[in-house]
Amino acid sequence: MSDVNPFESLQEQVDDAAAHLDVGDDVIDRLKHPERVLELNLSVELDDGTVERFKAFRSQFNGDRGPYKGGIRYHPGVTRDEVKALSGWMAYKCAIVDIPYGGGKGGIVVDPDEYSTDELERVTRSFATELRPLIGPDRDIPAPDVNTGQREMNWIKDTYETLEHTTAPGVITGKAISSGGSAGRVEATGRSTMIAAREAFEYLGGDISEATVAVQGYGNAGSIAAYLLEDLGATVVAVSDSSGGVYDPDGLDARAVKAHKNETGSVTGYGDTEACTNEELLTLDVDLLVPAALENAIDGDLAEEVEADVIAEAANGPLTPAADDVLTDRDVLVIPDILANAGGVTVSYFEWVQNRQRFAWTESRVNEELESVITSAFGDLVDAYESHDLPNFRTAAYVVAIQRIVDAYSESGNWP
Numbered sequence: 417m418s419d420v421n422p423f424e425s426l427q428e429q430v431d432d433a434a435a436h437l438d439v440g441d442d443v444i445d446r447l448k449h450p451e452r453v454l455e456l457n458l459s460v461e462l463d464d465g466t467v468e469r470f471k472a473f474r475s476q477f478n479g480d481r482g483p484y485k486g487g488i489r490y491h492p493g494v495t496r497d498e499v500k501a502l503s504g505w506m507a508y509k510c511a512i513v514d515i516p517y518g519g520g521k522g523g524i525v526v527d528p529d530e531y532s533t534d535e536l537e538r539v540t541r542s543f544a545t546e547l548r549p550l551i552g553p554d555r556d557i558p559a560p561d562v563n564t565g566q567r568e569m570n571w572i573k574d575t576y577e578t579l580e581h582t583t584a585p586g587v588i589t590g591k592a593i594s595s596g597g598s599a600g601r602v603e604a605t606g607r608s609t610m611i612a613a614r615e616a617f618e619y620l621g622g623d624i625s626e627a628t629v630a631v632q633g634y635g636n637a638g639s640i641a642a643y644l645l646e647d648l649g650a651t652v653v654a655v656s657d658s659s660g661g662v663y664d665p666d667g668l669d670a671r672a673v674k675a676h677k678n679e680t681g682s683v684t685g686y687g688d689t690e691a692c693t694n695e696e697l698l699t700l701d702v703d704l705l706v707p708a709a710l711e712n713a714i715d716g717d718l719a720e721e722v723e724a725d726v727i728a729e730a731a732n733g734p735l736t737p738a739a740d741d742v743l744t745d746r747d748v749l750v751i752p753d754i755l756a757n758a759g760g761v762t763v764s765y766f767e768w769v770q771n772r773q774r775f776a777w778t779e780s781r782v783n784e785e786l787e788s789v790i791t792s793a794f795g796d797l798v799d800a801y802e803s804h805d806l807p808n809f810r811t812a813a814y815v816v817a818i819q820r821i822v823d824a825y826s827e828s829g830n831w832p
């Protein structure tokens with residue numbers, strides 16, 4: 417894994433696209449920095465009565481198109497720059513799928529495996545208390561990310577509503593259905609990865625049902641992408657998590673691997689499979705590679721070894737800019753994160769719409785609307801790619817997204 421600064425990667429991606437747009441440098445500069453970043457030191461009592469300090473961040477990158485929107489990550493490797501980068505990717509992601517949000521992101525430097533449920537609840541409620549003045553259904557709407565899910569979202573909603581003396585389910589998305597969550601939200605990120613990969617294979621004249629697939633990272637995004645691709649007929653031959661990977665050239669059973677991980681904590685040791693390292697998985701000779709873990713999984717050197725024809729970025733920022741250059745030169749089609757994993761935020765948007773309407777949609781309606789958003793964004797990306805003669809799909813996605821944000825900004829005028 418490379419140690420490239422993800423915030424610098426984001427800025428480079430914006431610069432690459434800006435070179436193809438007729439937009440002033442001053443406006444582009446504005447789109448390379450968050451509007452504000454909150455940095456916190458949370459003091460939280462542990463079960464043994466001692467107090468521990470947890471560093472936490474919330475970055476609000478850009479609000480030109482609507483309230484800031486983005487997940488909250490719990491991980492020991494969270495940094496200020498990582499959160500800033502993730503908040504920027506959210507702004508561009510919401511723009512490419514054309515939903516009325518800006519970008520935000522949060523994180524706490526914590527390894528959740530080291531703390532009890534009660535301790536994690538206190539950490540989460542402490543963070544929510546500090547966030548309260550900044551968030552709200554029309555201001556900033558957090559959501560799940562790595563190591564957070566419905567449980568943490570429900571705690572944040574409850575804290576916010578208690579402090580505000582109101583009910584406001586739209587303050588956060590990714591909630592349990594019983595607390596105002598949406599059908600289809602848990603599957604949404606994996607679903608958009610599947611849809612985007614299917615569209616890319618069709619664009620290339622191939623057929624996803626005949627594809628072999630390797631998936632790095634077997635959490636929410638990766639495992640669901642794997643079994644939805646399998647449902648289309650693709651053969652998932654390798655998957656991994658932070659403990660290692662498993663490989664079977666004849667194909668795994670993606671749901672059974674997930675059940676094994678739920679039971680044992682890891683995909684390793686599943687069935688009659690060969691063990692493989694993450695590096696081996698990323699360089700397997702497969703048709704489709706799905707990085708679904710963390711940033712910087714593939715750097716320039718590793719990109720030289722990648723054998724896949726298509727990469728669908730379920731994770732945010734899994735390729736360094738150097739890897740992007742190598743893969744562009746090698747004609748590997750990369751479906752950028754801001755489109756491939758946009759299902760999560762799109763169904764979060766549907767959840768927020770349902771919360772405002774106080775009217776729940778069926779799962780089939782959610783999936784149909786998601787299908788339409790992702791295929792139409794894919795079409796916009798391809799139009800830009802072909803009409804501007806752009807070097808790759810990532811630049812095309814940013815060209816479309818930047819233009820939409822710039823249009824919203826320029827139409828609003830400047831506050832003196």
Ligand code: NAD
Pocket residue numbers: 417560561562563564605632633634635636637638656657658659694708709710711730731732733757758760761
């Ligand atoms: P998760 O916590 O559910 O899963 C992460 C998985 O990655 C785990 O299986 C973990 O073991 C594995 N992992 C961690 N480090 C690894 C390594 N070095 N090598 C291999 N595997 C490793 O998280 P998630 O929600 O699935 O998020 C994964 C990625 O998808 C992140 O980049 C996240 O930002 C992105 N994403 C998630 C959502 C969402 O709705 N959950 C939406 C958009 C983007």
